[in-house]
Amino acid sequence: MGQTWDWQIFLRDDGGGRTYLEWMMSAWGWTLSVAVLALVVALVVGSLVGILRTVPHKGLAFFGEAWTELFRNIPLLVQVFLWYHVIPGIFLSLRNVPSFILVVFALGFFTSARVSEQVKAGIQALPKGQRYAGLAMGLTLPQTYRYVLLPMAFRIVIPPLTSESMNIIKNSAVAFAVSVAELTMFAMQAQEETSRGVEVYLAVTGLYFVSAFVINRIALFIEHKVQIPGTLGAGR
């Protein structure tokens, strides 16, 4: 293309009294805030729903199934719009909830369906005998889950959960659709204002990569910390 780099644009004033670099860092902060909070929602809700889907109680199991199917059969962007435009139109009190909170729940619940699927798979991967053994020892059902099933199941599903955690960083880009000032919005806006799209997108790409990669490393660290010698995933 014969284009020359101009990285100086990041030091230029954006017209509002801050440089593009400062703006990009603030946008990165928004991206990480959305992603991390949504991840907390996804892991907590997803684990609970996943567990519910494996209990003997028919009603609870049905609720878990319904939750999972509801949130994984609607595209993420559509869900964000439902939370932002449709639900507040029905429940007017939700109108004053900041879009940041709405998008955290939208992204968190969307991902919770995927987490629940993995948690369920993790529990079902355990031999049936473990559940019976727990119960036969006189543990209650919650105790069987707490002390026998979940410690093993969660160790098994750490690798797929790592992928979900990284996906949440990347999926947080949808937040721009409801005016959260995160990285994707910064990229679209700054490239229009500076006409230096290549530099802006390269920088933003780098930040996304770094964020997802850090999550990946943290998850790997946890995986190694909690591994039990001689079990699945502990082969290295």
Place this chain on the structure above:
Amino acid sequence: MKKTLLALVAVLAVGVAHADTLKKIKDSGSITLGARESSGALAYTLGDGKYVGFHTEMSQRIAADLQKQLGLPKLDVKFQVVTSQNRVPLVQNGTVDLECGSTTNNATRQKDVSFAVTTYMEEVRIAVKANSGINSIKDLTGKTVATTTGTTSVQTLRKHERANNVDFKEVFGKDHADSFLLLESGRADAFVMDGQILAGNISKAKNPADFKIVGEVLSIEPIACMLRKDDPAFKKAVDDSIKGMIKSGELAKLYDKWFMQPIPPSNTKVGLPLSQATKDAWANPNDRPMEDFAKK
């Protein structure tokens, strides 16, 4: 392998070679025009590979004039869709010969490309609900203002906020339809955007009388056709064609067709009369960048 390498070198050589668009058009018997999919009445698509609008039709007339000038019996006019993100590189690397959409002529872009004479002056305005009581930018204090991500209006708004100490909350739609929905649904009290986009959205609203455009012009931006840099012969040919259309009144007729008459696909009127700024630009054709029009 050698052949691929040779082809690669040839492609690179074309990339750096001095731009001579007229020769390229003459040799290939074709011209590629940049097309926009949703730049309001200036340039938009009807789907199915049909591109229309004030600037799109103007660029077709320019192509016809070029054909006449070059004495070509037949000129193949192709359209290539461009976006805000890729329009400058596509003109630079020769994919698109002439881009007439909604590109603002500014000093930053002039480093990379050239512009024909200004054919439309965009005015950034404020749209509000008709019963909102907002009549100027000062009334926006404490209000929520919507604008669209990836537009220069965001920057304009930021500068105004800083300069006039008007404290408002900003929300950003991901596209113009989204921003208008923010205004329509009450999530925003005002929508700040290019006048023709505001007028277009209002005309397509369920009840256009519910909205109005108010207040001062927040900024003026010259919109012009973009072409490759350092190609004076091509620029002159394009400029002459446009000047001819201004003189013959053809450009005014085109403006009337796209801004004052019902247009497809919905057959509604944008209803935005020719502004004084655009009249001035036509009376005295020039390619001055936006920075020259900055207020005081």
